[in-house]
Structure formats: C-alpha cells, structure tokens
Amino acid sequence: MQGVLGAFHELDAAVSAIEALKKDRLGAIRVFTPTPRHELEEAITAPPSSVRRFTLIGGLLGVTFGYWIAIWVSDYWPLVVGGKPIASWVPYTIFGFEVMVLIGGLSTVLGLLINSRVPRLTMMVGYDPRFSHGDYGVWVECPPDKVRTAETLLKEHGAVEVRRER
Amino acid sequence: MATITRPVPPKNEPRRPNIASASVQLPAVRDYEQVDREIVGTLHPTVAWFIGLGIAVFFLLIGIGTWMYQIYSGLGVAGYNPPVMWGVYIITFVFWIGIGHAGTLISAILYLFRAGFRTTIYRCAEAMTVFAVMTAALFPILHLGRPWKFFWLIPYPNWRYIWPQFKSPLVWDVFAILTYFTISSTFLFIGLIPDVAVLRDRENISPIRKRIFSVLSLGWRNTDNEWRHFARAYLFLAALSTPLVLSVHSVVSFDFAMALTPGWHTTIFPPYFVAGAIFSGMGMVFTIIIPLRKWWGLKHYVTINHLDAAAKLCLFTSLIVGCAYMTEWFVAWFSGNEVEQSFFANRIWGQWWWASAILYTCNMVLPLSLFSQRLRRSPTWLFLLSFTVNIGMWFERFVIVVPSLSHEFEPWQWTSYRPTWVDYGILCGSFGWFAMWFMLFIKQLPVIAISEVKEIVPPKLRTAHPHGIDPAGRHFEYEADTPGEYA
Numbered sequence: 321m322q323g324v325l326g327a328f329h330e331l332d333a334a335v336s337a338i339e340a341l342k343k344d345r346l347g348a349i350r351v352f353t354p355t356p357r358h359e360l361e362e363a364i365t366a367p368p369s370s371v372r373r374f375t376l377i378g379g380l381l382g383v384t385f386g387y388w389i390a391i392w393v394s395d396y397w398p399l400v401v402g403g404k405p406i407a408s409w410v411p412y413t414i415f416g417f418e419v420m421v422l423i424g425g426l427s428t429v430l431g432l433l434i435n436s437r438v439p440r441l442t443m444m445v446g447y448d449p450r451f452s453h454g455d456y457g458v459w460v461e462c463p464p465d466k467v468r469t470a471e472t473l474l475k476e477h478g479a480v481e482v483r484r485e486r
Numbered sequence: 487m488a489t490i491t492r493p494v495p496p497k498n499e500p501r502r503p504n505i506a507s508a509s510v511q512l513p514a515v516r517d518y519e520q521v522d523r524e525i526v527g528t529l530h531p532t533v534a535w536f537i538g539l540g541i542a543v544f545f546l547l548i549g550i551g552t553w554m555y556q557i558y559s560g561l562g563v564a565g566y567n568p569p570v571m572w573g574v575y576i577i578t579f580v581f582w583i584g585i586g587h588a589g590t591l592i593s594a595i596l597y598l599f600r601a602g603f604r605t606t607i608y609r610c611a612e613a614m615t616v617f618a619v620m621t622a623a624l625f626p627i628l629h630l631g632r633p634w635k636f637f638w639l640i641p642y643p644n645w646r647y648i649w650p651q652f653k654s655p656l657v658w659d660v661f662a663i664l665t666y667f668t669i670s671s672t673f674l675f676i677g678l679i680p681d682v683a684v685l686r687d688r689e690n691i692s693p694i695r696k697r698i699f700s701v702l703s704l705g706w707r708n709t710d711n712e713w714r715h716f717a718r719a720y721l722f723l724a725a726l727s728t729p730l731v732l733s734v735h736s737v738v739s740f741d742f743a744m745a746l747t748p749g750w751h752t753t754i755f756p757p758y759f760v761a762g763a764i765f766s767g768m769g770m771v772f773t774i775i776i777p778l779r780k781w782w783g784l785k786h787y788v789t790i791n792h793l794d795a796a797a798k799l800c801l802f803t804s805l806i807v808g809c810a811y812m813t814e815w816f817v818a819w820f821s822g823n824e825v826e827q828s829f830f831a832n833r834i835w836g837q838w839w840w841a842s843a844i845l846y847t848c849n850m851v852l853p854l855s856l857f858s859q860r861l862r863r864s865p866t867w868l869f870l871l872s873f874t875v876n877i878g879m880w881f882e883r884f885v886i887v888v889p890s891l892s893h894e895f896e897p898w899q900w901t902s903y904r905p906t907w908v909d910y911g912i913l914c915g916s917f918g919w920f921a922m923w924f925m926l927f928i929k930q931l932p933v934i935a936i937s938e939v940k941e942i943v944p945p946k947l948r949t950a951h952p953h954g955i956d957p958a959g960r961h962f963e964y965e966a967d968t969p970g971e972y973a
Binding site for chain 2: 452
C-alpha cells in the first residue's frame with residue numbers, strides 16, 4: 321500500500337482537496353479528522369454504516385433468548401401454584417426486553433469494532449498524532465506514476481505538509 | 487455530529503442571554519488546540535485532589551470497618567426491628583440506583599433529542615452513573631448475613647434446591663441492573679475511545695501511560711470510516727439505552743409495587759420512581775459539576791446556560807415527583823381503603839411526620855425556586871439546592887420503605903425503626919466508595935468529552951464561514967461580557 325498524505329490546518333481546504341482528488345480519480349481516499357464533520361462526510365460520500373444490522377440481529381437474538389430462558393427454566397424447575405401458569409409471558413416480557421437491550425447493545429459494539437477494524441495493534445500507514453488534536457489528514461492511495469500528481473493537487477489545495485508513505 | 491456552529495447574534499440584534507440556542511455555544515473556546523490544552527490540563531493531580539481522595543478513602547475505610555464488624559456480629563447490629571426487615575441498606579440501594587439514572591438520561595435521551603447543553607456535562611454524568619450503580623450493587627451483598635454466599639442470589643438453575651423464580655420482582659431486578667450496568671459502562675467506554683486517543687497522541691507523555699492509553703484507545707486513528715461507524719453505533723446505543731433508563735427504575739419500583747403492603751401496592755410507582763431517579767441524578771450532577779467547573783477553571787465550557795438548561799430539567803422532574811406525591815394522597819383517600827388511609831395518616835401526621843416533612847420540603851417546595859431565572863443561573867444556589875435534593879431523595883426512599891413496613895395491616899405488628907451506627911457507617915462507606923472511584927476517574931480520563939466539544943467549536947477555515955466565523959475560527963461578534971456566559 322503506497323500513497324500520499326496531505327495534512328491540512330483548515331477544514332474547507334481538506335474538503336476541496338478531497339473533491340479534487342475524487343474528480344481526478346487518483347485512488348482510494350481516507351480522511352483523518354479530530355472530530356466527525358458532515359462536510360467531510362458529504363465530500364467522501366461513503367455508504368451507510370452496516371452497524372445497524374448488528375444491532376437488529378443482536379436485538380432479535382436477545383429478545384428470543386430472554387423469553388426462551390425464562391420459559392425453559394420455568395418448565396424444567398416448575399413452581400406449581402394453583403390457578404397460575406407455569407410459564408407466564410407477561411412477566412417474562414421483562415426478561416425479553418432486558419436481554420434484547422443487553423445483547424443488542426453488545427452486538428452494536430461488536431459491529432463498531434468489526435466495521436472500524438479496531439482494535440489494532442499498530443498504527444496504519446499515513447496516521448499522524450496531529451490528526452487527533454486539530455489537523456485534518458487526507459490520504460490517497462495511488463500507484464507510483466500518479467504520486468506526483470497527487471502531491472501537486474494536495475499542495476494546491478492548501479496542504480501544510482505533503483509526504484509519500486508506504 | 488455538528489456541522490453548523492451558531493454564532494453569537496450581531497450587535498444590531500437584541501441580546502438574549504438565556505435562549506436555547508445559546509446553550510450550545512462555547513464562545514470563549516476558540517479552537518481545537520485550546521480544547522485539548524484546557525481539558526487535558528485538568529488531569530494533572532493537585533494537592534487538593536489528593537486531600538479529596540484521602541477523605542473519600544477515609545469514609546470508605548469507615549464503611550469497610552463497619553461491615554467487618556457486622557459480619558462478625560451478625561445482621562442484628564444493623565437496626566432491623568421486625569417486621570421492618572428492610573432499612574437503610576435497601577433505602578441506600580434505591581438511592582444510588584436513582585443517582586445512576588441522570589447519567590444515561592443526559593448521555594442518551596438528551597443525545598437523541600439533540601439537546602446541546604448535554605455536551606459538556608454528559609461525560610461527568612455517565613461516569614457518575616457507572617460508579618453509582620457499582621455502589622448500589624454492594625448493598626444486596628452488604629445485606630447478607632453470609633456475604634461470601636452472594637452467588638446464591640444469581641438466578642441460575644442449580645442443584646442447591648434454590649430454584650429460580652422468574653416471576654419474582656427481585657429476579658427482574660437482577661437482570662435489569664446487570665443490563666443497565668453493562669450498557670452504561672459500554673456507553674461510557676465507547677464515548678471515551680476518541681478522547682483516549684487524544685491522550686495517547688500527546689507529546690511529553692510517559693511510555694507507560696502511552697502504552698496504557700494505546701490499549702484503551704484500541705488503536706483508534708480518527709479515520710472517516712471509524713467515525714462513520716462510531717456515530718451510528720453511538721446513536722443505536724443511545725436508542726437502546728433510552729428505554730433501558732425508563733425500565734430499570736420501573737423494575738426497581740416493582741420490588742415494592744408487587745407487594746400488597748400499604749403504600750407500596752400502587753400502579754403509580756414506575757413513573758414516580760423514574761422521575762424521582764432522574765431528579766435525584768440531576769441533583770448529584772450539580773453537586774459534582776459545579777465545584778469541578780470552578781476548581782478547574784472550566785466555566786467557559788460548562789456555562790451558565792448549560793446549568794440553566796439542566797436546572798429546568800431538574801425543575802420539570804421535581805414537578806412530576808410532586809404530582810406523584812399528591813396523587814398518592816388522592817389515591818389513598820379516594821380508594822376508601824381504611825388500611826391505606828391509616829398508613830398515609832401515620833406517614834404524614836403520625837410517627838414519621840418529620841421524615842415526610844423533610845421529603846416534601848426538599849423535593850417539592852425548594853425546587854420551585856428554580857422557576858426564578860436568577861436562581862437557575864446562580865451556581866451557588868444550584869449547588870446548595872443539589873444537597874437538599876440529595877437529602878430529600880434519600881428520605882423519599884426512607885419514607886417509602888420504613889413507614890410501610892412499620893405500619894402494615896395488623897395493629898399488633900406496628901412498630902418503629904431506628905438505624906444504628908452500623909447503618910450510618912455503611913452509608914458513609916458507600917459515599918466514600920463512590921467518591922473514591924470518581925476522584926480516580928477525573929484525574930485519569932477527561933471529564934469533559936474532548937471530541938464532542940470539538941464538534942461545537944468552529945473549525946479553522948481558509949475563507950469566512952457563512953455563519954459568522956472568521957478564518958481563524960473566531961466568532962465575528964463576540965463580547966467577553968456576554969451576560970451569563972461567565973459566572
């Protein structure tokens with residue numbers, strides 16, 4: 321993996337650089353930003369996050385398990401009271417709900433970790449500590465013959481530092 | 487995620503210090519570097535912090551010593567007087583669970599409602615939630631004669647002839663609180679990841695701390711891909727936490743409402759408990775955040791507008807709680823149930839009049855002062871009021887637990903209850919335990935969310951922002967003496 325990294329002080333400069341890079345189709349773009357910004361999100365036009373699927377599946381599994389465990393335990397260790405059902409769905413809705421939230425929440429976190437590719441033991445190519453403080457980074461992955469074009473483009477749009485990395 | 491940072495209105499527009507949009511602004515916070523510098527700067531330990539931690543540990547040691555004495559001597563030293571077999575421990579358990587509710591309310595529900603004033607106070611409230619639930623979780627164990635058998639409480643099928651009773655509110659409670667603790671801790675940790683990455687990437691950080699922060703930040707790199715999934719996951723966690731907040735204290739209220747005991751057996755308990763929990767949690771948020779903003783010089787982050795908005799929420803929940811109190815009286819009168827009427831008469835005019843008087847004064851009367859804008863914008867008054875709210879809410883649980891058990895159906899069962907020094911010692915210990923964790927937290931991790939504050943700080947731009955921000959990120963129209971921003 322090789323490419324060019326441009327560091328920007330200003331948000332609008334980073335946005336215009338991304339738009340120019342996309343226009344020239346130089347390669348895959350990754351942006352480093354200290355805080356999420358809709359301007360960057362719109363410039364990148366990434367697909368919707370798939371975390372929601374993890375939440376949905378986890379929640380459905382959780383509610384099923386919550387009801388099932390209460391009903392199964394009641395049937396296996398029955399507490400027989402005259403006129404009362406062994407397994408009663410009304411109070412068991414509490415278990416269904418709580419376990420839905422529990423498994424749904426943990427699945428959401430799992431979805432975040434899987435989709436974001438974290439945890440990572442090493443920093444990825446192009447990362448610089450300044451990107452967690454205040455600067456924006458635009459990394460474009462490109463073949464050797466397009467590196468110079470990418471460098472020129474990033475500088476034209478106000479990058480304070482441009483460097484090649486691999 | 488914020489795109490537009492609203493500017494302070496231009497000079498030709500009338501200034502209104504207490505408007506909703508103003509609560510989102512941090513006019514004195516000009517750039518990201520300032521956010522990092524000032525919030526990370528709070529992490530350096532000071533002499534005052536060590537003294538505070540020492541006091542917390544001292545109270546904790548009182549609690550531990552008292553508990554050891556109780557284990558040695560038996561639960562009889564705890565002041566139980568049959569049939570009052572629930573006393574200070576269950577009162578304090580419900581009190582701490584209630585305290586834990588404001589955190590998730592502020593971080594999740596207000597997040598969904600896009601209430602800007604939550605931004606600078608939610609981290610503090612979230613941490614408070616986790617530590618409050620940790621404190622509450624001690625009390626079922628403290629209540630045991632043989633605490634080393636605590637795992638018998640967990641409702642799993644076993645061969646000890648203790649069968650799980652899934653129709654019991656106490657089992658519902660175990661599930662609800664474990665879920666709440668897990669989700670609250672997860673929510674806190676997920677929100678901390680980008681901030682821990684900021685701490686990791688600082689210069690002049692010791693290698694050991696850098697390694698710890700590297701592990702805790704999970705290798706977070708601030709990429710657009712990470713933020714995209716982070717924002718979505720945070721939203722869903724907030725959406726899941728919102729009904730959870732409402733359910734947990736409802737389930738706690740079922741511990742009482744499912745019994746036939748006078749004063750407990752009422753359908754009003756779930757909303758009444760939830761509102762009371764949020765009210766008490768807001769009180770504790772004020773108790774914590776007002777000194778912190780003063781000692782750390784963070785008044786330009788937690789502004790008067792933020793406190794004002796939070797005070798309105800406190801007032802609103804106080805009104806709900808007050809309405810619930812009056813509904814209880816009405817139901818007792820309107821039901822025509824003599825036992826219920828006798829119990830309420832005893833609670834309000836009988837042997838427990840003093841506890842009821844404290845409760846109603848602290849929770850119904852004094853919070854009405856928050857109708858005054860001047861008092862809502864006075865940190866001193868809010869701080870003092872927060873103490874009365876905390877006291878009032880502890881007494882609310884006292885009034886729920888003790889008068890009901892001491893005045894049940896049969897007159898020959900009527901009795902009294904007086905906590906002993908053991909109860910008070912363990913009560914002190916619980917405050918010490920909570921304060922110790924909080925003191926440790928505030929010096930290890932940022933108590934104001936760095937990445938979220940950056941969302942509402944105008945970014946640096948090459949050209950002027952259409953919403954009145956100059957290329958250096960400063961608001962065009964900004965006056966340091968904007969009313970209400972500094973106090």
